[in-house]
Amino acid sequence: xxSSPGDLHRRNFLRGSAVAxxxxxGGGALAACTSAVSQQRGGDDNAQPVRGGTLKYGVVVDxxxxxxxxxxxxxxxxxxxxxxxxxxxxxxxxxPQPLLAKSWTVAPDGKSITLDxxxxxxxxxxxxxxxxxxxxxxxxxxxxxxxxxLKSTAAAVTGIDSSDPHRVTLTLAHPLSNLFDxxxxxxxxxxxxxxxxxxxxxxxxxxPFRFTQRIPNQQLVFExxxxxxxxxxxxxxxxxITIIPDNQAQLNALKTGQIHLADGVxxxxxxxxxxxxxxxxxxxxxxxxxxxxGANVADPVLSDxxxxxxxxxxxxxxxxxxxxxRGAGYAANLPWPKNSPAFDAARNTRYSRDVAKAKQILAQxxxxxxxxxxxxxxxxxxxxxxxxxxxxxxxxxxEVELTPTDNATFVKQLIGAxxxxxxxxxxxxxxxxxxxxxxxxxxFNARKNASHFESPAYVAAADAAWQLPQSTGPDAVRAYQAxxxxxxxxxxxxxxxxxxxQGSATRKLHGFxxxxxxxxxxxxxxxx
Amino acid sequence: xTAYLLRRVPSALAxxxxxxxxxxxxLRLVPGDPATxxxxxxxxxxxxxxxxxxxxxxxxxxxxxxxxxxxxxTGDLGRSYLIGGQISxxxxxxxxxxxxxxxxALLLAVTVSLVVSVSSVLWDRRWLNAIVAAANTxxxxxPVFVTGVLLVLVFAVAxxxxxxxxxxxxxxVARPDIAVQYLLLPATCLGLPVAAALTRFLTEAxxxxxxxxxxxxxxxxxxxxxxxxxxxxxxxxxPTMLTTLGIQTGNLLGGAVLVEAAFAWPGIGRLIxxxxxxxxxxxxxxxxxxxxxxxxTIQLTTDIAHAYLDPRIRIGGRA
Numbered sequence: 001x002x003s004s005p006g007d008l009h010r011r012n013f014l015r016g017s018a019v020a021x022x023x024x025x026g027g028g029a030l031a032a033c034t035s036a037v038s039q040q041r042g043g044d045d046n047a048q049p050v051r052g053g054t055l056k057y058g059v060v061v062d063x064x065x066x067x068x069x070x071x072x073x074x075x076x077x078x079x080x081x082x083x084x085x086x087x088x089x090x091x092x093x094x095x096p097q098p099l100l101a102k103s104w105t106v107a108p109d110g111k112s113i114t115l116d117x118x119x120x121x122x123x124x125x126x127x128x129x130x131x132x133x134x135x136x137x138x139x140x141x142x143x144x145x146x147x148x149x150l151k152s153t154a155a156a157v158t159g160i161d162s163s164d165p166h167r168v169t170l171t172l173a174h175p176l177s178n179l180f181d182x183x184x185x186x187x188x189x190x191x192x193x194x195x196x197x198x199x200x201x202x203x204x205x206x207x208p209f210r211f212t213q214r215i216p217n218q219q220l221v222f223e224x225x226x227x228x229x230x231x232x233x234x235x236x237x238x239x240x241i242t243i244i245p246d247n248q249a250q251l252n253a254l255k256t257g258q259i260h261l262a263d264g265v266x267x268x269x270x271x272x273x274x275x276x277x278x279x280x281x282x283x284x285x286x287x288x289x290x291x292x293x294g295a296n297v298a299d300p301v302l303s304d305x306x307x308x309x310x311x312x313x314x315x316x317x318x319x320x321x322x323x324x325x326r327g328a329g330y331a332a333n334l335p336w337p338k339n340s341p342a343f344d345a346a347r348n349t350r351y352s353r354d355v356a357k358a359k360q361i362l363a364q365x366x367x368x369x370x371x372x373x374x375x376x377x378x379x380x381x382x383x384x385x386x387x388x389x390x391x392x393x394x395x396x397x398x399e400v401e402l403t404p405t406d407n408a409t410f411v412k413q414l415i416g417a418x419x420x421x422x423x424x425x426x427x428x429x430x431x432x433x434x435x436x437x438x439x440x441x442x443x444f445n446a447r448k449n450a451s452h453f454e455s456p457a458y459v460a461a462a463d464a465a466w467q468l469p470q471s472t473g474p475d476a477v478r479a480y481q482a483x484x485x486x487x488x489x490x491x492x493x494x495x496x497x498x499x500x501x502q503g504s505a506t507r508k509l510h511g512f513x514x515x516x517x518x519x520x521x522x523x524x525x526x527x528x
Numbered sequence: 529x530t531a532y533l534l535r536r537v538p539s540a541l542a543x544x545x546x547x548x549x550x551x552x553x554x555l556r557l558v559p560g561d562p563a564t565x566x567x568x569x570x571x572x573x574x575x576x577x578x579x580x581x582x583x584x585x586x587x588x589x590x591x592x593x594x595x596x597x598x599x600x601x602t603g604d605l606g607r608s609y610l611i612g613g614q615i616s617x618x619x620x621x622x623x624x625x626x627x628x629x630x631x632x633a634l635l636l637a638v639t640v641s642l643v644v645s646v647s648s649v650l651w652d653r654r655w656l657n658a659i660v661a662a663a664n665t666x667x668x669x670x671p672v673f674v675t676g677v678l679l680v681l682v683f684a685v686a687x688x689x690x691x692x693x694x695x696x697x698x699x700x701v702a703r704p705d706i707a708v709q710y711l712l713l714p715a716t717c718l719g720l721p722v723a724a725a726l727t728r729f730l731t732e733a734x735x736x737x738x739x740x741x742x743x744x745x746x747x748x749x750x751x752x753x754x755x756x757x758x759x760x761x762x763x764x765x766x767p768t769m770l771t772t773l774g775i776q777t778g779n780l781l782g783g784a785v786l787v788e789a790a791f792a793w794p795g796i797g798r799l800i801x802x803x804x805x806x807x808x809x810x811x812x813x814x815x816x817x818x819x820x821x822x823x824x825t826i827q828l829t830t831d832i833a834h835a836y837l838d839p840r841i842r843i844g845g846r847a
Contacts, residue, residue: 256692416573
């Protein structure tokens with residue numbers, strides 16, 4: 001049988017199929033020569049510092065360049081690599097260590113500070129770092145459009161003398177107990193590229209790594225700063241941050257050696273990973289986060305503090321920490337973590353779970369109607385926590401209705417103080433000097449907060465703690481106790497507990513460190 | 529033909545204009561806004577107001593719409609509020625990644641369906657047909673996100689021979705051997721349901737062809753069955769398959785959104801998800817309008833092709 005030229009010949013069909021199959025599966029065969037998996041692995045497990053190499057880090061969300069000063073999402077990682085601050089706190093205490101400032105002197109009245117700056121530091125653009133950059137950075141940080149959390153403290157810096165390029169004097173409106181929080185937090189920004197900072201085109205600092213490339217929604221690339229002021233550091237040549245939004249995909253990427261470090265592996269998977277050879281779980285101690293139940297006290301039902309007390313006695317904090325966060329944290333009644341000068345074990349257990357007491361309080365009140373409980377669906381832990389809280393409250397006779405809300409709507413409701421009843425989320429900043437929380441973190445802000453809570457006594461206690469010249473010592477402790485009592489008495493926020501963020505890493509990664517804001521500190525990090 | 533074009537093009541433009549108004553307004557009805565996302569959870573209302581002003585969100589809705597429309601008409605889609613970068617770059621990059629993935633999946637699906645269908649018709653054994661039918665059913669029934677997890681667990685974690693996800697580090701061109709390995713798992717995951725559907729259609733089409741009189745004639749002439757299947761029946765069955773392929777390509781692009789998430793593949797699906805989650809209005813607006821424009825263009829092209837082929841349509845008569 002003859003066929004016309006356009007006919008499909010058997011030979012052509014088979015040839016075509018074979019070519020297509022080869023194109024698709026041939027790569028698999030080539031794996032025997034060069035495997036993508038083996039390309040990702042390799043190296044040995046030697047703990048001695050090794051120069052070179054690329055650290056690959058998988059993160060859940062992409063950078064939002066305009067958010068660089070907000071300490072949210074991926075910004076802490078980028079800030080930690082590219083920028084530096086004047087001082088740095090260790091993880092466990094409030095004794096600032098020199099960084100870009102070599103030394104400092106605080107005036108006896110606490111109303112000014114003079115800092116001597118390093119004279120061997122250059123921006124990645126090659127421009128020398130001077131006191132003018134400190135002034136520029138503090139002024140920029142105080143601008144509301146950048147949404148820096150400590151902007152009220154930055155705004156209390158009323159005068160900056162930068163006439164000497166290597167010395168800067170800050171004049172304060174009043175003594176600031178959290179002055180070093182500010183100096184530890186404000187990254188030293190480059191005034192020449194600030195317009196491109198908000199768009200993510202240029203990110204220029206003085207830090208150990210230079211920002212070199214960004215593919216939105218995909219990758220951020222950093223290279224070693226060859227002129228870094230710390231001799232022979234950093235060890236790593238390059239850091240690549242890859243956006244992997246799915247938790248399971250991150251775990252898979254870590255297990256298959258595609259990344260060395262992951263920030264989105266769930267607590268449950270981390271629990272298993274910690275028991276697996278070749279991996280370890282990094283617990284960000286010193287950078288604690290607290291989970292809480294917020295209450296809108298403008299709501300007629302929740303305006304009665306006795307109902308809020310009943311809720312505080314009902315919540316099974318230990319169960320939430322054990323089950324939801326797999327033990328990575330501890331129960332708390334107050335926001336302060338254990339290494340905070342405000343931590344007080346007795347006060348911290350005032351509302352330990354006591355179902356009988358909760359029922360007793362409720363017996364004095366009319367039966368409350370069903371209360372909405374809003375939670376953010378961005379993190380599965382919030383949903384699990386909300387379900388436990390719902391069960392706890394049902395046990396004492398308070399009925400709540402769970403209201404799952406997407407992140408964008410949740411944040412809008414939080415900032416706009418629009419929650420109809422109760423809500424569950426996290427807050428941060430309690431790991432810093434205690435006064436920072438009550439003047440800076442919005443849920444606690446004494447003057448305006450998401451709970452509509454207003455109290456002259458609370459404002460006075462917050463200001464008293466803020467305007468102390470020292471962050472530690474007997475006066476400070478007394479001020480923090482007064483602040484804690486205000487929080488425990490008013491219960492506009494009912495703390496559940498302190499939890500630790502976790503990172504998951506291959507054991508090849510050594511020398512990994514972080515700041516109190518979970519910023520990457522990779523000056524000493526190496527892969528071996 | 530010109531008269532026909534003059535009739536059809538304005539209606540296409542009107543559809544695009546209507547869609548742009550709807551897209552713009554609908555997005556603003558969704559709760560949450562980019563200013564609050566940018567401000568973060570610890571922001572004060574003053575901060576939100578400052579950011580809203582900076583983004584121009586404090587202007588009236590018609591003013592914002594006109595400014596956006598002016599940009600679209602002049603080819604300037606603008607910058608993303610939150611993701612960062614030019615929107616045209618974001619869409620271009622996302623779309624090329626999605627098309628590469630979808631193209632590989634399609635290639636795989638067509639190859640598998642051709643080989644399996646022709647084989648099962650050539651070697652018409654009960655056990656072979658049972659296996660093919662079972663495999664088809666299972667492949668169609670299991671959603672791609674389950675297949676994705678299974679493929680990764682088996683071929684990346686348990687037997688680590690392929691990467692678990694992501695793009696080839698040096699791009700698709702520099703090392704094709706590495707690129708193919710990165711493509712294998714997501715393309716298989718995306719292509720398997722399409723392969724199953726195509727296989728079912730093609731097998732049935734081939735069987736239908738084999739029951740036709742010309743096949744009987746060919747067999748009477750002593751032409752081997754293999755030759756009849758590959759030379760005649762397959763050629764006649766392919767148009768049916770092509771129609772199915774068109775429908776399946778749409779499903780494939782829809783499935784790509786899920787596969788991109790499971791395999792950390794930064795395509796258009798992830799861009800849409802990111803844009804919506806963060807209320808990045810300009811990105812989502814551009815993507816939705818782009819989708820409408822593609823649809824309108826395909827529709828218009830089809831109509832014009834029909835009109836070209838059928839004069840009755842051109843002159844407004846009944847087809």
